[in-house]
Amino acid sequence: MNPFSKSRRESVGALGEEKLIAAIRRWLGRTSPRAPFGIGDDCAVLAPSRGPQLITVDPVIYPRHFNDHVPPRAVGAKLLRRNLSDLAAMGGRPTAAVLALTLDARVSRRWLEAFYRGLAACARLYRVPIVGGDIAQADGMVGASLTLLGEATGPRTLTRTGARLGDAIYVTGVLGGSLRSGHHYSFTPRLKEGAWLARRPEVRAMMDLSDGLAKDIHALTPPRGVAALEPATLPRRSGANLRAALTEGEDYELVFAVAAQADAAHFERAWRHAFPRTRLTRVGRFVRVGALPATAIDLADYHGYEHLR
Ligand SMILES: Nc1ncnc2c1ncn2[C@@H]1O[C@H](COP(=O)(O)OP(=O)(O)OP(=O)(O)O)[C@@H](O)[C@H]1O
Ligand SMILES: Cc1ncc(C[n+]2csc(CCOP(=O)(O)O)c2C)c(N)n1
Ligand SMILES: [Mg+2]
Structure with missing residues (x-):
């Protein structure tokens, strides 16, 4: 599906930022906790962590990471999965995520709803609360950047450093x-x-x-x-x-x-x-x-x- 809408009525521009945020809360459902622990305040408040924390960020940008052949639900899931892969690489598990949208006003509401529903389904599967985000307008852009927080699952966090000759x-x-x-x-x-x-x-x-x-x-x-x-x-x-x-x-x-x-x-x-x-x-x-x-x-x-x- 193409992320741009031909009809002005069906675009995010017709909705505006505030109504879009309200819609996003509905689309995310239970994956977004109540403020101040989720969407709704200046920051999200997180519980103290037991041990060292991990943090990573990766975007999906049209048409760099997806095109019209990728269903919008799959784009939302891909955004979270990409970041989960970085956590996996260090032996971590996710604890929370925030998401920054950069959108052209002509982006389709239907496209964005499916994107968020795909993201929410993936977030439920991996138990990742989506605790906040941001919306900014940029002409020609359809992109979302997700920052994922996590923690080690055991005593060791594996890094890229440590291999030796012969390994x-x-x-x-x-x-x-x-x-x-x-x-x-x-x-x-x-x-x-x-x-x-x-x-x-x-x-x-x-x-x-x-x-x-x-x-x-x-x-x-x-x-x-x-x-x-x-x-x-x-x-x-x-x-x-x-x-x-x-x-x-x-x-x-x-x-x-x-x-x-x-x-x-x-x-x-x-x-x-x-x-x-x-x-x-x-x-x-x-x-x-x-x-x-x-x-x-x-x-x-x-x-x-x-x-x-
Ligand atoms: N714009 C930036 N500012 C600060 N640090 C950055 C920036 N881009 C990358 N880094 C850091 O450089 C290191 C390597 O980044 P890189 O994006 O190559 O990681 P990667 O896991 O291979 O990529 P990806 O997950 O995007 O496929 C990481 O520690 C990353 O945090
Ligand atoms: C439409 C479309 N064209 C090309 C590609 C291929 N591709 C995009 S980014 C990337 C490397 C990893 O990205 P990053 O370095 O941002 O983690 C690759 C192999 C795609 N997925 N969709
Ligand atoms: Mg990586």
């Missing part, structure tokens, strides 16, 4: 073909898997894959190291070739390093027991710069997704 590289799920298959809006963020991995001492570092493994893996690579990815092992979505799996992005899978000394067979058995339906693949290891095996992928030949280029 094995694992990915969850399959890669590539996200846009073509609709995975980019229908995926399930790996929250359970991320929480489980953060409790495993042999897992040294982790991140989620949004811009393509070829680009994102650099953030996990230890100093003086390089990722030796074995092309035959890469788990590809059906129809995706090696380049697609490495560069297309929006996989929203987890990539992580397992200590070289760890018992890999034991770790993989424990994974299969915990997540019998989530594919786990060892795709290579970190080696010293200059020691890349002849069979490994030369990452200089592949580029992931980069904004502003």
Whole structure:
């Protein structure tokens, strides 16, 4: 569905900011607590947290992250899922979210209602209260940015730093073909898997894959190291070739390093027991710069997704 309305009556401009906020409260229903704990005051008031908090922000912008082929309900769900994927990458769980809308006055009310109903359904599923937001007008824009707050699920928050030379590289799920298959809006963020991995001492570092493994893996690579990815092992979505799996992005899978000394067979058995339906693949290891095996992928030949280029 196209987010712009042909009829002025059906546009958000005919409603105005105040009535739109009242409508948004209705659309969100129980996912929005009462003020001052939810929508309605200058800030939302949150309960003190038990431990360290996590915070992340990501938008969906037309036509960068969705187009007319993506149902508006799915756009709302994608916005929350993208942020949940970042929380999953550190072994966290969500606690609250705020959402900033940037809209052209010609945006369709029907489109926006479906967007919010999709977001609300996803927020109920993952128990994320939507505690506030903002509306600003910008000609030609249809965008929403969600800030997600969370907390660690256990004693450890996994970061991108900590992998060492020799460590094995694992990915969850399959890669590539996200846009073509609709995975980019229908995926399930790996929250359970991320929480489980953060409790495993042999897992040294982790991140989620949004811009393509070829680009994102650099953030996990230890100093003086390089990722030796074995092309035959890469788990590809059906129809995706090696380049697609490495560069297309929006996989929203987890990539992580397992200590070289760890018992890999034991770790993989424990994974299969915990997540019998989530594919786990060892795709290579970190080696010293200059020691890349002849069979490994030369990452200089592949580029992931980069904004502003
Ligand atoms: N405009 C900005 N201002 C401040 N920090 C930023 C900005 N953009 C990105 N960062 C920070 O840079 C780091 C890397 O950001 P990046 O967006 O690449 O993360 P990512 O998880 O790979 O992306 P995404 O979740 O959007 O796919 C993060 O710590 C992020 O908070
Ligand atoms: C209509 C349309 N065109 C292209 C794409 C592909 N795409 C958009 S953003 C992105 C990288 C991650 O974004 P970010 O870095 O903002 O997290 C990718 C792979 C899409 N989903 N929809
Ligand atoms: Mg991320």
